[in-house]
Amino acid sequence: MNIEDYILEHTDPESELLKELVRDAHVNLLRPRMMAGHLQGRTLKMFCRMMAPRRILEIGTYTGYATLCMAEGTDENTIIHTIEIDDEMETFMMKYFRRSPYMGKIKVHFGDAAEIIPRLNEVFDLVFIDAEKHQYVQYYNLVFPILRNGGVILADNTLWDGKVMSGASDKQTTGIATFNEMVRDDSRVEKILLPLRDGLTVIWKK
Numbered sequence: 001m002n003i004e005d006y007i008l009e010h011t012d013p014e015s016e017l018l019k020e021l022v023r024d025a026h027v028n029l030l031r032p033r034m035m036a037g038h039l040q041g042r043t044l045k046m047f048c049r050m051m052a053p054r055r056i057l058e059i060g061t062y063t064g065y066a067t068l069c070m071a072e073g074t075d076e077n078t079i080i081h082t083i084e085i086d087d088e089m090e091t092f093m094m095k096y097f098r099r100s101p102y103m104g105k106i107k108v109h110f111g112d113a114a115e116i117i118p119r120l121n122e123v124f125d126l127v128f129i130d131a132e133k134h135q136y137v138q139y140y141n142l143v144f145p146i147l148r149n150g151g152v153i154l155a156d157n158t159l160w161d162g163k164v165m166s167g168a169s170d171k172q173t174t175g176i177a178t179f180n181e182m183v184r185d186d187s188r189v190e191k192i193l194l195p196l197r198d199g200l201t202v203i204w205k206k
């Protein structure tokens with residue numbers, strides 16, 4: 001048994017609905033690797049359990065896998081706003097949102113997060129940044145004013161397959177590297193970069 005299998009064997013399982021979603025995504029979608037997956041999904045749920053956020057913002061819905069994980073960890077008073085630019089994902093994600101017990105707390109917005117975030121009339125407790133990598137700095141600057149003091153931003157893929165250390169000059173890698181430096185130097189927040197999956201930075205607003 002390898003260490004990843006051992007970790008998952010000692011972590012809560014995914015629900016049957018999430019297992020079905022994952023199988024469906026692997027058969028029918030081009031980039032199933034973009035989904036949070038078992039360990040990160042359980043981690044998102046656990047963060048929600050610990051923080052009890054009332055308002056959550058997810059930037060980048062894709063299949064809705066992570067949305068459903070966060071929904072699982074929250075009670076009926078929580079609203080999750082999730083933004084997805086690709087409206088061709090609507091049928092897929094809605095199939096699973098509707099079959100879950102959480103449809104009532106999920107609000108999906110289709111369009112560019114950079115345009116939608118300024119129109120959201122909410123103050124958020126938790127923000128999960130997981131969309132276009134070269135726009136992370138922009139997302140951060142947009143959500144910061146609407147994140148409450150003591151609120152948390154989770155930023156996914158902050159190790160970007162290790163490429164952030166290699167000095168690669170493509171748009172995605174430089175986007176993540178610039179974001180990582182900006183967060184490191186931002187004295188308004190406390191932060192840790194966790195080596196979970198592809199890197200998950202946890203940022204706490206003072």
Ligand SMILES: C[S@@+](CC[C@H](N)C(=O)[O-])C[C@H]1O[C@@H](n2cnc3c(N)ncnc32)[C@H](O)[C@@H]1O
Nearest residue numbers: 034035036060062065066084085112113131132
């Ligand atoms: C990594 S996937 C999200 C995965 C999902 N959060 C999960 O963990 O299951 C990134 C998604 O962001 C979407 N996206 C990319 N640019 C975007 C933008 N500017 N606004 C909103 N969504 C965007 C992509 O279409 C893609 O579906």
